Amino acid sequence: MEKIALVTGASRGIGRAVARQLAADGYAVGVNYRVRQDCADSLVSELTASGCRALALRADVSDRAQINDMVRRLEDAFGPVSLLVNNAGVAGQALFQDITDDLWHRYFGVNVDGAFHTIQAVLPRMLHEHEGCIVNISSIWGLRGASCEVTYAATKAALIGLTRSLAAELAPSGIRVNCVAPGVIRTDMLNALPPAVLPQLAEETPLGRLGTPEDIAEAVAFLADRRASFITGQVLTVDGGFIL
Ligand code: NAP
Numbered sequence: 518m519e520k521i522a523l524v525t526g527a528s529r530g531i532g533r534a535v536a537r538q539l540a541a542d543g544y545a546v547g548v549n550y551r552v553r554q555d556c557a558d559s560l561v562s563e564l565t566a567s568g569c570r571a572l573a574l575r576a577d578v579s580d581r582a583q584i585n586d587m588v589r590r591l592e593d594a595f596g597p598v599s600l601l602v603n604n605a606g607v608a609g610q611a612l613f614q615d616i617t618d619d620l621w622h623r624y625f626g627v628n629v630d631g632a633f634h635t636i637q638a639v640l641p642r643m644l645h646e647h648e649g650c651i652v653n654i655s656s657i658w659g660l661r662g663a664s665c666e667v668t669y670a671a672t673k674a675a676l677i678g679l680t681r682s683l684a685a686e687l688a689p690s691g692i693r694v695n696c697v698a699p700g701v702i703r704t705d706m707l708n709a710l711p712p713a714v715l716p717q718l719a720e721e722t723p724l725g726r727l728g729t730p731e732d733i734a735e736a737v738a739f740l741a742d743r744r745a746s747f748i749t750g751q752v753l754t755v756d757g758g759f760i761l
Contacts, residue, residue, distance in 0.1 A: 519570070521595045522741075523547040523588070525578050525635055526605030528556035530704030531654065534730030535602055536560060536571070538738045544600065545570035547591040551577050551605070570595060578605045578631030579623075581638075588638040597642035600741050603632040603676075604654040608706055610665045621668050628672035632679060640692075649692040652737050653680050655752065657700050657760045673698075677752055684750030693749040695740045700756020702728040723758030 522539045526532040528550035536546045537560070546564065548571055550557040557573040564571035572594055576587035592598065607627045611620065632653055643649030658666055659673025677696055684694040701707070701718045719727050736755045739745055754760065 519596075520544050520599045521547070521591070521597060522600040522602065523549065523574075523591055523598045523635070523639065524602040524604055525549040525631065526551075527560065528553040530706060531699065531702060531730045531733045532602070532604040533560055534734040535604060535737050537564070538731070538734035539600070539602075539741070540564045540567070540569040540571060542738055542742075545572075545595045547572050547574050547587075547595070547598070549574045549576055549578070549587060549605065551575065577627075578603075578635060579626035581630075581634045584631075584634040584638050588635070592642065597646055598639040599643070599646070599648060600650045600652070601635060601639050602652045602654070602737055602741075603635055605631050606654065606672075606706075608666070608669045609709060611668070612665060613667050616668055624668045624672050625675075628669070629675045629679070632676060636683070643692050644690055647691040649687075650741050651680075651683070651692065651694045652740050653694070653696045654733070654737075655680070655696045655698045657698050657754060657756050660698055660752065660754065661760050680752065681750045688749055693740075693745070695745075695749060696752040697733060697736045697740065698752050698754045698756070699733050700728055700754070700759040702730060702733060704730060721759065722756070723761060726757065728755065728757060 522544040524536045527536040527548040561571045561573045574587045576583040653676045655676045656673040658670040680696040
């Protein structure tokens with residue numbers, strides 16, 4: 518039977534690669550985006566042309582009403598969501614003393630409230646089906662902490678706490694909740710860094726390169742698969758050994 522996946526922030530970067538991988542694995546995919554409709558539409562056209570069902574869904578994950586509406590549209594079109602990938606995220610650097618209330622709440626609004634809203638929106642159908650899988654995209658900075666990225670690291674650490682606690686709460690209902698903690702991955706998110714830093718980061722990575730969105734997509738697909746059916750509440754670090 519065809520399974521239904523919802524990937525937040527799937528217009529670009531890691532989310533786009535995750536949506537592609539899940540479509541290749543036989544999922545019908547909801548491609549959520551906030552701004553880049555052009556990118557979401559091009560991905561949906563590509564997936565549809567390859568014989569998969571896909572739907573572009575505009576919604577700001579920080580807005581509960583938009584998320585509820587988005588999930589309703591996806592479930593009306595394709596059926597109950599069995600896999601949710603909470604990937605949409607924002608990042609940036611600032612000295613702690615320069616962090617404004619606005620920046621703090623905006624990052625938490627997208628990175629943490631976004632997952633909270635989206636999980637609550639898909640959960641009723643997962644509970645009804647007594648089956649489901651949730652994968653949250655955290656970060657190595659949520660495990661280790663990062664200078665000048667206190668807000669971002671705090672949001673990503675919060676996702677790990679959410680993952681472990683929710684996994685314990687939902688396991689008796691047949692729903693697994695896991696986390697992927699990517700290292701440094703080549704996406705637009707790295708554009709904020711000075712270009713000279715990237716070769717340096719690759720050199721600091723024991724496996725000798727930066728990660729690709731596809732590296733993360735493979736990890737998400739594994740956690741979603743039946744092969745991972747006894748894995749819940751875990752954080753899978755995918756970073757080429759960066760924080761060993
Ligand atoms: P990216 O290239 O900047 O893409 C971000 C995606 O999130 C875009 O599709 C964007 O959609 C979407 N998005 C942003 N705000 C949103 C909102 N409010 N509502 C819905 N969608 C929203 O980032 P990425 O590198 O792929 O990162 C994806 C995830 O991996 C993030 O959670 C990030 O923290 C995490 N991560 C990344 C790295 C890395 O090195 N790249 C490392 C560790 C963890 P639109 O453009 O359409 O608005």
